[in-house]
Amino acid sequence: MSTKRKRYVLVGTGGRAEFFYGAIAARFRENSELVAFCDINQTRMNYANKLLRDKYSHPEIATYTADRFDDMIAAEKPDIVIVTSVDRTHHRYIIRAMELGCDVITEKPMTVDAEKCQAILDAAKETGRNIRVTFNYRYAPHHTKLRELIMNDTIGKVTSVHFEWLLNTRHGADYFRRWHRDKRNSGGLLVHKSTHHFDLVNFWIGSQPESVFAFGDLMFYGRENAEERGVTQFYNRATGNPLAKEDPFALHLDDNAHLKAMYLDAEPEDGYQRDQSVFGDGINIEDTMGVLVKYRNKAILTYSLVAYQPWEGYRIAINGTKGRIEMTTVEQSYVNSGGDKKLEGALKGKSLQVLPMFGAPYEVQVEEKEGGHGGGDPVLLNDLFGEPEPDPFERAADHIDGARSILTGIAANRAIATGLPVHIDSLVRF
Numbered sequence: 001m002s003t004k005r006k007r008y009v010l011v012g013t014g015g016r017a018e019f020f021y022g023a024i025a026a027r028f029r030e031n032s033e034l035v036a037f038c039d040i041n042q043t044r045m046n047y048a049n050k051l052l053r054d055k056y057s058h059p060e061i062a063t064y065t066a067d068r069f070d071d072m073i074a075a076e077k078p079d080i081v082i083v084t085s086v087d088r089t090h091h092r093y094i095i096r097a098m099e100l101g102c103d104v105i106t107e108k109p110m111t112v113d114a115e116k117c118q119a120i121l122d123a124a125k126e127t128g129r130n131i132r133v134t135f136n137y138r139y140a141p142h143h144t145k146l147r148e149l150i151m152n153d154t155i156g157k158v159t160s161v162h163f164e165w166l167l168n169t170r171h172g173a174d175y176f177r178r179w180h181r182d183k184r185n186s187g188g189l190l191v192h193k194s195t196h197h198f199d200l201v202n203f204w205i206g207s208q209p210e211s212v213f214a215f216g217d218l219m220f221y222g223r224e225n226a227e228e229r230g231v232t233q234f235y236n237r238a239t240g241n242p243l244a245k246e247d248p249f250a251l252h253l254d255d256n257a258h259l260k261a262m263y264l265d266a267e268p269e270d271g272y273q274r275d276q277s278v279f280g281d282g283i284n285i286e287d288t289m290g291v292l293v294k295y296r297n298k299a300i301l302t303y304s305l306v307a308y309q310p311w312e313g314y315r316i317a318i319n320g321t322k323g324r325i326e327m328t329t330v331e332q333s334y335v336n337s338g339g340d341k342k343l344e345g346a347l348k349g350k351s352l353q354v355l356p357m358f359g360a361p362y363e364v365q366v367e368e369k370e371g372g373h374g375g376g377d378p379v380l381l382n383d384l385f386g387e388p389e390p391d392p393f394e395r396a397a398d399h400i401d402g403a404r405s406i407l408t409g410i411a412a413n414r415a416i417a418t419g420l421p422v423h424i425d426s427l428v429r430f
Helices: 017-026 040-056 066-076 087-099 114-127 141-153 192-207 223-226 257-264 374-385 400-416
Strands: 006-011 032-040 062-065 080-083 102-104 131-134 158-170 209-217 287-293 302-311 313-320 322-331 347-357
Touching: 006 017, 017 032, 017 040, 017 102, 017 374, 032 040, 032 066, 032 257, 040 062, 040 223, 062 066, 066 087, 066 287, 080 087, 087 102, 087 114, 114 347, 141 192, 141 313, 141 347, 141 374, 158 192, 192 287, 192 302, 192 313, 192 400, 209 400, 223 257, 287 400
Parallel strands: 006 032, 006 080, 032 062, 080 102, 102 131, 158 302
Antiparallel strands: 158 313, 209 287, 287 302, 313 322, 322 347
16 A cells, blocks of 8 residues: 555434545545545445445445544544535634644535634644545636636636526525525525535636625425415425425425435434425525625626526626626536536537627537536546646635635525625634
8 A cells, every 4th residue: 555645534424425425436546545534424434435335336434423523533544534414614723624634625615604614714724634525516627717718818807707506496496405594504605505606706816806785585395485376285394295296396205215325224323314396395505696796806796596407507607808708508407415426517509609899709619528517516526636637727626715705605604594694704714
């Protein structure tokens, strides 16, 4: 065994975890060594070990319940802790890992509110450890191409961005079935999902948010909205419930072996139900949102996110002093952990067009490759676990990038609650 291999432990073996541990087990064994799982749920860790053994021909690894995190670090001596737990717990493991001498790779969003964000920033400064935030959308070839066009002065200085993101009734609905439906867990979609989009804008225009205003509400999902549309029959969860059989929004865990093993079989330990009704009580996140952002370079963003549309994807227009870029992308619909990982962010169609101020519009061709997010995921994973190649686009994101992306959503949440604009500088100190 080479002593050069970096040692990894992973915290949170839910839906997003396999993206990371599967890559280490399959592609990066020469560079990386996976040594332990940590989770609140032993059944779920056992299933992750089964996947390691059966799917990746990798030896099973040690498991530690969440209350034994410190014991795991002491015993396994990892170089890096991968954090893929529920969003509201990210800060707990990120900070403790750094305090115990480890670097961190964390799933987005880095955390869910300003206080936790400040705690992470302070801990990073105090410990000097490194944090990587895994913004895989940066690595999608069409997104990288857009950054390249702007870097090359194709449309001059960027003055405004219009960004409309649509989640459909399969993927969008999925956030309202699970823990994300409680804003305490996820920060709402403006933090959990939009962190991708706000990070892309920061990445594309090379600036950071300064002030934010927003509106948002729950206008489609939830019991009250269903009642207003005339629905009279309700259920709490779909699996095994006759009322859910004809509901196109229902998720039946016993119909999918992976979801059954990861969630239904693990329920007796922590009570978490992955298949709640999207028209039930207890949903306190928005499904319809509009955000206005002013950046330090004076650019203006108008942003829309709606989570119950007939198709999945987005329309982006970036205006500059020399012209305009327009991009439309239609993505493959998916349910988290419900199928092939390569379908996450997979493209069904896209167009990227440059419209010069004084010239004919032209299409920009982008080469797509194998893997999720148009071939971006394998590049990100190599960046994390392999031997990174020189990157003129600087796609690798640290905790400062992670903070700047979530702070737009955190500020938007505050603006929705107060009806007042929010200055980013009032939220945290960098």
